[in-house]
Amino acid sequence: MNFRTDLALERKEYIRKGELDGIKEEKKEVHGVYVTTITVENEKGEKLLSKPKGKYITVEIGSFMKNADLFSDKLTALSEELSSLIPKEGTVLVVGLGNEKITPDALGPKCISLILATRHISEEFAKAIGFERLRSVAAIVPGVLGTTGIETAESIEGIAERIKPSCVIVIDALAARSTERLGTTVQITDTGVSPGSGVGNKRNRIDKNSIGVPVIAIGVPTVVDAATMAADALQNAGMSEEETERLLRSYEENELMMVTPKEIDNVIDRAAALVAMSINSALQPDIPAEDILAIVS
């Protein structure tokens, strides 16, 4: 398993049959949308999948490029899966990871610009403008280590200590193995995240251990590593795993390269809108999604 991917679903495909000890998989169709939940149950599963213990929910939403319709069953399906993981009470801190100046890495920051922040709105004012129940939400873009000098985990910890959220939701761009996944799949997990896995390098993990409250990560694959793509081409051509690995070493310069859809700017815009609105809907179930969109956009 030398292919880089942040999707539990893709990692599982490379485990040999009969070896699924510690890993559970459930598939369902909700509102016409395919949802796969992979649960890593124990250390055995962690080793097999190279992913920490917890749930990995994959929602297949098809091509964003061909469907601009935001208020669809995709939104409902995503929102429901998210709701199942979010505590019912307390402030939720939503965090957009990634670098807004690198298009395929800008998913997180773009999402945050569409999240309805409400923590500063008093109950009286909320009622006065017609919102009976408004969940307390804060939304931040911590920036990347290279430009802030601060690990994302440090920023989130510092702010979480101040505002005491009951849960943190982090949004990040992911890397996939297959180009078919780009912009067409959403992964939701209760295991947190290692910032920068989408485009840059691994950083301090952001999860319940480091932050002290549940950390839900929601991501969309936006890039395939160039080396991974070349390896795929070789294996599809019948080359052995060993031979592929040997050849890949000659592709090291390609670590600076990524594969993205030609329409990546559109893919990011649409994925950001869908993810942000599914978070908004999960957090404010009493406000129609259309009304929230009118406020944030």
Next chain:
Amino acid sequence: MNFRTDLALERKEYIRKGELDGIKEEKKEVHGVYVTTITVENEKGEKLLSKPKGKYITVEIGSFMKNADLFSDKLTALSEELSSLIPKEGTVLVVGLGNEKITPDALGPKCISLILATRHISEEFAKAIGFERLRSVAAIVPGVLGTTGIETAESIEGIAERIKPSCVIVIDALAARSTERLGTTVQITDTGVSPGSGVGNKRNRIDKNSIGVPVIAIGVPTVVDAATMAADALQNAGMSEEETERLLRSYEENELMMVTPKEIDNVIDRAAALVAMSINSALQPDIPAEDILAIVS
């Protein structure tokens, strides 16, 4: 004194002669640049100037619009004034206040994109790339309350507790009384700042009291309140202070209006570059400004 201004220099102009008890003023010319230092010495001065005790250094840099030359005596003068206020040791946290989506309020965020963050660079690596002494610097854009749900003061406090800076530098757009000040003046103070005074509303003060370490604020006026401008026109036309105040009440709708240079986008870009580079130079005196610019841009 009903005119809105964030500049101590402009406030002082409206104090009657002989009343300057508790306020000290010094003028000098450094590298051909005019520098005025107003010191509020005690509570009497605080009341007279409606500004907290401390130093207010005004550097008159002339029109940014007519001079694109960044590496000039203006930069040197600004950098020297800043240096006199910054502790010699420890990490410096640079914070860009304001809303990057409202052009005249975007000075802070634009500056941060040009600040050289170094806190994550190890001493070994710094030496390996030829930097003998690299001051530890972190740089953040906390965002505005309306979109984050978090007071700027809370964000800074949370992050400051984590990274333990010896000093915080906040950058913000200011409001002036006179349109001639827009983009032509820099104010540096050791008294901290009330976020949002440039375009929005007053928030929790960010200063040594709230953060626990010295807070230096650096700002450039980018707007004049429309009501202030109208009042100025009336007083220049010989109208009495009382009459002006009465008439101004009819300009309340103008609180939604601001006066800016037509070239505001250019003014912001150039002011941001000058302020950011003067901070970089003050923090990394051993690295030539041109080299820093090549790294950050």
Next chain:
Amino acid sequence: MNFRTDLALERKEYIRKGELDGIKEEKKEVHGVYVTTITVENEKGEKLLSKPKGKYITVEIGSFMKNADLFSDKLTALSEELSSLIPKEGTVLVVGLGNEKITPDALGPKCISLILATRHISEEFAKAIGFERLRSVAAIVPGVLGTTGIETAESIEGIAERIKPSCVIVIDALAARSTERLGTTVQITDTGVSPGSGVGNKRNRIDKNSIGVPVIAIGVPTVVDAATMAADALQNAGMSEEETERLLRSYEENELMMVTPKEIDNVIDRAAALVAMSINSALQPDIPAEDILAIVS
């Protein structure tokens, strides 16, 4: 009449009663929206209003800031007024004037990004994707003289000669006298436009004379001249016209200043969406506005 305004409606307010020879005014309420049509009938009217002969339709749409709902009676009213001026057959060339890098001047370029261009779509393909009748539309942003070296009129003439439109629609930001008009009024005229009147200087007129086909201009006021605003304050304070004029000369430096809403970025975004969608609806009456928006955004 020394106040600068691009709105025929505001100019008319300053003509003395009984002097309206050559100027006709009609008011109506359409879909709950106020529409005023001023017709300059002859040279006498041209002199009185300082505006060329033709129709000036003003649609009062209220504050964009408080109403994000795009698909409303405002859209219908605007679309109907536009339709009454556009020839029924032939290609329509839509042109966005102004400088996209100066926020209040960016209305035209922002609109163009939301115009459905169709001239390159073959009839067969249009039918294949379900559009029985697709009006041929081209959409361009010619840029400003200072950055292109080409008069906007020259660019439009050159392209119009190639693509032979039956009509040109130009979109531009306007200057108003009253801050209450900013972002709340749309002016539609069949007399063309002088580019750059919104923020910059007058250029070669773009109208039926210069282009050879009808030129419809649609504009939204986004700025008030700082000098105009000061003059208004003085006259409201009871100062005579002569005295005001004398004092205004001392405000010449303010020609570099403009008054805009503090929320100007939002005002521009919303005005651009409304104007673009009203043009799209007028040009493609058979396609629901929501479907067009899904394609262009």
Next chain:
Amino acid sequence: MNFRTDLALERKEYIRKGELDGIKEEKKEVHGVYVTTITVENEKGEKLLSKPKGKYITVEIGSFMKNADLFSDKLTALSEELSSLIPKEGTVLVVGLGNEKITPDALGPKCISLILATRHISEEFAKAIGFERLRSVAAIVPGVLGTTGIETAESIEGIAERIKPSCVIVIDALAARSTERLGTTVQITDTGVSPGSGVGNKRNRIDKNSIGVPVIAIGVPTVVDAATMAADALQNAGMSEEETERLLRSYEENELMMVTPKEIDNVIDRAAALVAMSINSALQPDIPAEDILAIVS
């Protein structure tokens, strides 16, 4: 030769030895920069290289990412090669092709924002501000067919007919075969261009035939086709040309994918600055490049 590339240099590598009839190649080192000139001399050469008759000058400038220094021998080398192709008299029309909303395709529009347009500046004014000789330059961004409804060739023809340039320079992003070429090579040719070859589809050719004056194209490779990259991996692994072609058919979905550097936003910014400044220097040899940069940025 099934690999897609816009670089004559890369195409030539795939021609078998001894078959170079009609193609001439010269290599030189200028200011430490490698320059290769391939001349397609006749129809035989056109068929071999699948490129029209004319000169293809390749300047190898190394990685933009590692060298932010704009005013270097690279700039001098590029500027000199350009100068050799540009007529000495008359207005030059500089055109930025591509879609500014798709990062790797935005090279042309980004360049234009840094081109010094002078056609509107009178000789008297130029002298008054200290420029004895100012070459007449116009600079436009015609936009892409999908959003304008107008072929780029039509726009350029229409404007060229108005302003009668002595020469047109078009700037476009290119596709390469090798990822090593991305952002490190500039190709200059006197044969014009087929717009959209960088990321989109082929359009009407823009050259001396269609425009009536010499058309110089200058481009930087910013993408590799995903299918081309996969094919390269296969051939490097020893697969035969026929086998590779057969396998590539299964990669058709990858036509929607592209390979770019992870730092593509930086690559584009730096390439745009270098290309724009080399054009500015070639057109205004009497003005120091630093002075031009101070005006346009």
